Amino acid sequence: xxxxxxxxxxxxxxxxxxxxxxxxxxxxxxxxxxxxxxxxxxxxxxxxxxxxxxxxxxxxxxxxxxxxxxxxxxxxxxxxxxxxxxxxxxxxxxxxxxxxxxxxxxxxxxxxxxxxxxxxxxxxxxxxxxxxxxxxxxxxxxxxxxxxxxxxxxxxxxxxxxxxxxxxxxxxxxxxxx
Amino acid sequence: xxxxxxxxxxxxxxxxxxxxxxxxxxxxxxxxxxxxxxxxxxxxxxxxxxxxxxxxxxxxxxxxxxxxxxxxxxxxxxxxxxxxxxxxxxxxxxxxxxxxxxxxxxxxxxxxxxxxxxxxxxxxxxxxxxxxxxxxxxxxxxxxxxxxxxxxxxxxxxxxxxxxxxxxxxxxxxxxxx
Numbered sequence: 001x002x003x004x005x006x007x008x009x010x011x012x013x014x015x016x017x018x019x020x021x022x023x024x025x026x027x028x029x030x031x032x033x034x035x036x037x038x039x040x041x042x043x044x045x046x047x048x049x050x051x052x053x054x055x056x057x058x059x060x061x062x063x064x065x066x067x068x069x070x071x072x073x074x075x076x077x078x079x080x081x082x083x084x085x086x087x088x089x090x091x092x093x094x095x096x097x098x099x100x101x102x103x104x105x106x107x108x109x110x111x112x113x114x115x116x117x118x119x120x121x122x123x124x125x126x127x128x129x130x131x132x133x134x135x136x137x138x139x140x141x142x143x144x145x146x147x148x149x150x151x152x153x154x155x156x157x158x159x160x161x162x163x164x165x166x167x168x169x170x171x172x173x174x175x176x177x178x
Numbered sequence: 179x180x181x182x183x184x185x186x187x188x189x190x191x192x193x194x195x196x197x198x199x200x201x202x203x204x205x206x207x208x209x210x211x212x213x214x215x216x217x218x219x220x221x222x223x224x225x226x227x228x229x230x231x232x233x234x235x236x237x238x239x240x241x242x243x244x245x246x247x248x249x250x251x252x253x254x255x256x257x258x259x260x261x262x263x264x265x266x267x268x269x270x271x272x273x274x275x276x277x278x279x280x281x282x283x284x285x286x287x288x289x290x291x292x293x294x295x296x297x298x299x300x301x302x303x304x305x306x307x308x309x310x311x312x313x314x315x316x317x318x319x320x321x322x323x324x325x326x327x328x329x330x331x332x333x334x335x336x337x338x339x340x341x342x343x344x345x346x347x348x349x350x351x352x353x354x355x356x
Contacts, residue, residue, distance in 0.1 A: 044260075044261075082222075083218070083219065084333060084334050085336070085338075086335075087333055123332065123333070125330075125333075149328070149330050150328030150329075150342065151328075152328060152344070153327075154301065155259075155265055155301070156261065156262050157262065157263040158263070164328065164330065166330070
């Protein structure tokens with residue numbers, strides 16, 4: 001984006017899986033800064049971090065944080081789907097607006113897929129909305145090997161469908177083959 | 179069923195929405211008695227009752243118990259889907275094997291739909307399996323006005339699809355019209 005300085009582009013990104021108490025507030029601020037999510041959605045984002053802090057892996061939520069010079073630039077939240085052998089859900093993927101269009105979302109997604117594969121996962125599901133606002137979101141998943149598995153019309157609200165994406169993870173690479 | 183006595187058939191069924199501490203164990207025994215669910219699924223069934231007891235409506239789980247002469251004969255567990263305007267999930271519906279084929283499942287389903295409609299719900303979703311074992315389950319939903327909204331292949335395990343049913347509730351009756 002135009003507001004991105006050369007130094008930001010060059011600062012290397014570190015990925016971290018350990019969740020710390022201060023991540024809750026950092027996630028809230030990051031999610032708010034996008035201007036994309038409703039207040040109740042922002043609350044949920046922060047609550048999932050708290051849930052992970054309290055219950056650990058039993059929470060069902062895994063996180064990968066992307067940091068640049070100690071600052072949270074993005075994160076992804078995912079977890080195994082209960083009562084399935086090897087299906088996982090991708091719950092959240094958020095990138096700081098000042099760091100978008102630099103491939104950080106793609107790298108976070110790849111980090112999540114790597115972690116899921118390492119844990120024996122074979123299928124990644126993402127629920128998103130069919131609304132116009134989510135068109136770039138859907139395009140992001142499509143570019144990254146996800147395909148539409150189902151469309152549930154009027155799921156979220158009249159005229160607001162749930163679009164379910166899936167990517168089948170191969171044993172050897174990031175690309176899904178169906 | 180052949181084991182059903184005449185007196186059981188005649189005893190009237192009472193529906194109850196209030197959840198009591200002793201329901202957890204009663205639900206466990208009922209769910210186990212069907213021989214249909216895995217041990218981890220039985221645990222989940224009991225845990226949802228505990229979750230409702232602890233958190234109340236904030237748990238997101240509503241229950242309707244069907245009792246005959248004080249004995250639990252079946253129950254249904256359902257709840258509003260977060261971040262949707264008026265979509266609900268039907269999580270569990272279980273009937274005592276000795277009381278099956280008497281329309282109790284259908285009555286529980288209708289009671290749940292009535293409660294959902296009274297709470298402003300307009301769409302009821304049910305996830306079930308595409309496996310052969312679940313063929314009577316799928317038939318049950320189809321007979322009661324549910325239609326397949328999506329099939330997610332290999333969702334639960336290789337060869338075990340998730341079948342998502344939906345019923346659109348009308349304001350005036352139990353029948354869904356799409």
